[in-house]
Amino acid sequence: MLFAVAGLLALVGILNDPLHTGRLLLVAACDLTLAVAGLLGPWRRLGRYAPGFLGLAGFAVLGLSTWSFGGVAAGTGPFLVLLYAWAALHFPRWILSLFALPATLAYLVPLIMTGQPPLVLGSAAVLMPIALAVAFLIEAQARHLRDERERLSRIEQWRAAMINTLAHDVRAPLGTVRLVLEELEETATAPQTKMIGAALRQTSRIARLADGLLDVQRIDSTGHLKLDRAPHPAHLLVKDALSYVREDADVRAEVDENLVVYVDKQRFEQILMNLVTNALRYGRPPVIVRFTRDATGDRLEVRDHGPGIPDHLRPRLFGQFAVGGDQGVGLGLWIVRQLAVAHGGQAAAEARERGVAMVVTFPAPPGDQPQQ
Structure with a gap:
């Protein structure tokens, strides 16, 4: 030139x-x-x-x-x-x-x-x-x-290798733990069965978290995720996902039992669990989960009643490593946004009079008319 x-x-x-x-x-x-x-x-x-x-x-x-x-x-x-x-x-x-x-x-x-x-x-x-x-x-x-x-390239290579190693290596011991728990469940008493069932659910969740780590690496390297979308009753999706939340947590679901959503079940669970976990960790109860439909599509809202989020933080809240701290590394909300975009939707934080509402939108199922 x-x-x-x-x-x-x-x-x-x-x-x-x-x-x-x-x-x-x-x-x-x-x-x-x-x-x-x-x-x-x-x-x-x-x-x-x-x-x-x-x-x-x-x-x-x-x-x-x-x-x-x-x-x-x-x-x-x-x-x-x-x-x-x-x-x-x-x-x-x-x-x-x-x-x-x-x-x-x-x-x-x-x-x-x-x-x-x-x-x-x-x-x-x-x-x-x-x-x-x-x-x-x-x-x-x-x-x-x-x-x-x-230097950043070397760090990125090390990070990618660490994520892959962690995600892959955690599966083998989890499989062994799951087998032991399932055998114990067959001979357990009623109180023990309840505890073993909770342990099995958490084991399954850890396995999905390992898959989530691989998702992070896959998003970074290819820029997209492959989804297995299908129609699902919204209230059952929310109920199944919230079964992993501790029993003493004040989480309330408000979902129309007639609402059918078109999502990847596993990815939806990741989205909801990340939002609920964040609300319990950083906000105050009660945490309200709402799933509704309007003219633009389906809308998942997870609201807490805590101190809220400053205006200057909300625009970058869903960025990678945006708001990590002592209790996290700042990947949860970034994964939520990536999964929402993969579904054809978006993720945003909306201020409320008390607390904040994390909102994820999804396209309505093909051929569905918006509910009034």
Whole structure:
């Protein structure tokens, strides 16, 4: 792009200096040739520092340009600095230092050839150190950003490996625990059966949480989830999901028994459990679960009666790691939003006079008319 702009400016310069049309056409041709070479050259195969030869060629064309304008370096200086800035974004300092000699020659030789006074020649003593200093500053910042990007890439690889390992390795011991609990259930007394049943439900939930971790990784890597959607009675979905909530929790469900929703049952359970768990952890009872339908589709609302959420936090509440703290890492609501989007809906936080309502919308089942 830099060479293309230089070539176009050389063509525009013909309008101001028609006496040097031939020279300016030569400069434009050289710049545009370098632009095409920069765009189409097989630089990846030639090596990391191979594009540096474009810089050397660029300095030569700058010198030709100065000579073409009769020793006027008003355009050469800025483009020389820009060439150095481009080099600083891609090459280490030793290459920038090697550029100092050809850059200085490209600036001085045409001035000497056109008989410029010593004062003009002396401008190189100011321009070249400035160009080199600017390049070093840019190179340092670019190197810092590259190092930071590599560090974040390593962290991301470690995180992905940790999630996969945790999610996969937790399944084997869970399977063993489940088998033991099922055998104990066959010979247990009534009170024991109740406790074992609760343990089995929580074991199943941990297995689904492991699947959820894999979902996080899958969303990050592919950007989407595969859903198994089907019509389900809404009140049974909510009842089954809330069976995993501790018995002493003040959670109340208000769901029309005639409402049928079109969702992935397992993913819906993840959504509801994440919202209810958050409401119990950060809000105050009672927690109200409502599932309704209007003209826009189905609407799941989980409301608590706690202190609420500040206005400045609500827009980013469903972001990844947005509001993690001592009690969590900030993934629960992000997963809720991803699952809602996968269903074709949305997730949002709405303020209430007391507390906050987490709202997830779903499209109505195909062919269904909205309930009035």
